[in-house]
Amino acid sequence: MLSVTPIPAFSDNYIWLLRQDTSPDVCVVDPGDAGPVLQVLEREKLHLANVLITHHHPDHTGGLPELIERYGPHVTGPHNPQIEGIDERVGEGDTCRIMGRRFVVMDVPGHTLDHIAFFTAGIPPLLFCGDTLFSAGCGRLFEGTPEQMHRSLQALGQLPDDTLVFAAHEYTLANLRFAAAADPNNPDVAAALSDTQRARDLNRPTLPSTLGREKRINPFLRCADPGVRAAAAAHGGTDTDQATLATLRAWKDSF
Structure with a gap:
């Protein structure tokens, strides 16, 4: 194991x-x-x-x-x-064997242009995604474009829902506070915020998450959701999923 x-x-x-x-x-x-x-x-x-x-x-x-x-x-x-x-x-598409597991490499630019992620199928599947995907968030766009980040997140979103997401930072609580503003009618966000606050009060890690959970609570994976678009509309363009992500990211940067 x-x-x-x-x-x-x-x-x-x-x-x-x-x-x-x-x-x-x-x-x-x-x-x-x-x-x-x-x-x-x-x-x-x-x-x-x-x-x-x-x-x-x-x-x-x-x-x-x-x-x-x-x-x-x-x-x-x-x-x-x-x-x-x-x-x-x-x-992209390369493989490596680590600790007896075969990992597939994914190109996931956006935060940086060289960013990659490592995914291994199995029980359970594991994803090491660095600063591309956080629990309830995504990385700042230091080098890449909103279009690149959107493609990267969509690619990660195609992985199995039970994939364990091992992001590189403990940003979950702050990200969920933003998610509550960006997706205000989402009961999953409210529940996750309460659970995360309790975990952090006990100094417990909030990671790993699962990809299925992220699809329910992460506004950057929910750019097509009408509620997310409506909340983001006051902060910029939301005519496409990519424009919505750009708006969300700029809003989060100053949140």
Whole structure:
């Protein structure tokens, strides 16, 4: 069995740790800081065999040099020469095998142009989506366009509803507060906001989510919904799903 646990980093990052009970070899996803990873590896006597990178931002790559020096893991990441230390550069449709599971790579630009996600089918399916898809939100458009982000989110939305969504940040509570404004008549958003507040009051992670849940509560996956369009209309264009996403993202940036 493959288990996935969060290693908290910085103020709100999660570095995901993949492991099997039968082996000390593990994988981490987006190690922006080596320190927390090293603490877990040393405390639990684990060996870092693999690293997955979703995009080039330093809060996702900053720990690579130290981890490579200490453990020499095989690093898989996007086709971006700006990221040093990658052994295997991958893109849309490529596959890699991690901890006995076959992962398929998806190009999901929008937050950055080099952004990729890693998906593995199975029971349950797992998605490591970096900063493209958050619970109840999506990443800021630092490099890509609303059209690119819309295509990326639509592609992720085609994955099975029981897919576990391992986003890279604990943004759920703030995202749901925005979702309550952007999708005000959605009872699923109201229930999720209450549940999330209780979890955060206990300092519990709100991730992973599931893709089915995100389709019910995430306004960026619900751009065609009449209620979302009506709420967004006062903040910009909503004549297409792409225009609605652009409006939602600009609204969220200043929310």
